[in-house]
Amino acid sequence: MSTGFSLFVILGTLGTLVVITALLLLNRKVTNPGQTTGHEFDGIEEYDNPLPAWWFWGFLLSIAFALGYLIYYPGLGNFKGLSGWTSAGQLAQQQAEAEERYGPVFAQYREIPVHELATIPAAMRMGQRLFANNCAQCHGSAGTGAPGFPNLTDNEWQWGNSAEQIAQTLNNGRQAVMPAWSGVVNAIGIRNLTEYVMQLSGREAVSDQAQAGQQEYNRLCAACHGADGSGQPMLGAPDLTNNIWLYGGSREQITDVLRHGRNGQMPGFAGRLDENRLHILNAYVQSLSTQ
Ligand code: HEC
Numbered sequence: 001m002s003t004g005f006s007l008f009v010i011l012g013t014l015g016t017l018v019v020i021t022a023l024l025l026l027n028r029k030v031t032n033p034g035q036t037t038g039h040e041f042d043g044i045e046e047y048d049n050p051l052p053a054w055w056f057w058g059f060l061l062s063i064a065f066a067l068g069y070l071i072y073y074p075g076l077g078n079f080k081g082l083s084g085w086t087s088a089g090q091l092a093q094q095q096a097e098a099e100e101r102y103g104p105v106f107a108q109y110r111e112i113p114v115h116e117l118a119t120i121p122a123a124m125r126m127g128q129r130l131f132a133n134n135c136a137q138c139h140g141s142a143g144t145g146a147p148g149f150p151n152l153t154d155n156e157w158q159w160g161n162s163a164e165q166i167a168q169t170l171n172n173g174r175q176a177v178m179p180a181w182s183g184v185v186n187a188i189g190i191r192n193l194t195e196y197v198m199q200l201s202g203r204e205a206v207s208d209q210a211q212a213g214q215q216e217y218n219r220l221c222a223a224c225h226g227a228d229g230s231g232q233p234m235l236g237a238p239d240l241t242n243n244i245w246l247y248g249g250s251r252e253q254i255t256d257v258l259r260h261g262r263n264g265q266m267p268g269f270a271g272r273l274d275e276n277r278l279h280i281l282n283a284y285v286q287s288l289s290t291q
């Protein structure tokens with residue numbers, strides 16, 4: 001906070017303590033011991049008695065405690081307190097303690113190759129928990145995905161499913177580049193391309209349009225999706241022949257992808273999860289598609 005606001009908080013806090021202390025001391029003296037104060041309500045009168053000693057000293061003690069607390073812990077504006085305690089520091093310490101306890105549990109699987117690890121139930125239970133905490137919000141709790149978020153339980157892999165390719169995906173993330181074609185190809189061209197994509201995926205298509213689309217495809221798309229449409233893992237270009245769709249397989253959905261392009265992004269986890277956990281997740285991803 002700014003220095004001015006910090007001063008305001010400090011003065012406000014200390015000022016309140018001073019005022020409370022003063023009120024307490026001022027009210028300790030009684031003017032007419034044993035007499036009534038003259039206040040009367042409905043026949044009930046108030047005696048002018050001193051504050052009970054236990055209560056008075058208890059109050060003073062709590063004020064002293066408050067002062068001590070404000071000196072030791074951060075509480076007065078920007079003043080950090082003598083203890084050096086911070087909530088971030090406490091969190092880091094607790095995380096370090098947790099890591100010390102649970103780290104070895106994850107580390108024990110580090111040397112087991114991914115495909116073998118995928119068959120060890122205890123490890124896959126850990127994988128499932130890691131997946132639920134880090135991946136399920138995008139890929140679904142069962143890994144079945146949603147439009148724009150790939151299904152990890154099928155056998156279509158944009159970026160490949162070897163242990164190395166998955167490790168690359170999880171560590172560094174992936175950024176897909178499917179260009180928008182509306183500025184390059186006119187509406188008829190897009191329609192023809194859509195028909196060709198329908199045909200590639202083994203569905204009914206208007207054949208002369210698909211034929212015209214194929215020529216455009218060879219010119220514009222084959223470099224990424226392959227001449228036969230089977231995709232290119234280096235670029236994350238999906239296989240267009242298997243009728244599995246990230247963005248939907250209807251004519252309208254395909255046309256929309258062709259017009260506007262798509263830039264799916266998988267975040268990298270290298271800084272967030274350590275290698276041992278990513279190794280288990282790698283195996284868990286393998287287990288999802290081989291169940
Ligand atoms: C620069 C490489 C590149 C070129 C060129 C390219 N694509 Fe793509 N395409 C991609 C990538 C990468 C994706 C995946 C996008 C994503 O995951 O967000 C994709 C996605 C698609 C999809 C969606 C697939 C799905 O599962 O939903 C279709 C359909 C498609 N491309 C068709 C085409 C057609 C037709 C052309 C030619 C007009 C073309 N692409 C040109 C790289 C390319």
Ligand code: HEC
Nearest residue numbers: 134135138148149150156157158159160176236264265266
């Ligand atoms: C913020 C959302 C998000 C989170 C969180 C996320 N992913 Fe992804 N993931 C994506 C998207 C989007 C793609 C597709 C990228 C593209 O279009 O190419 C993807 C792609 C992938 C792929 C590549 C699929 C293929 O076909 O090649 C794998 C594997 C994967 N994610 C696994 C995971 C795992 C494991 C986690 C948890 C550690 C995770 N993801 C967390 C959004 C997410």
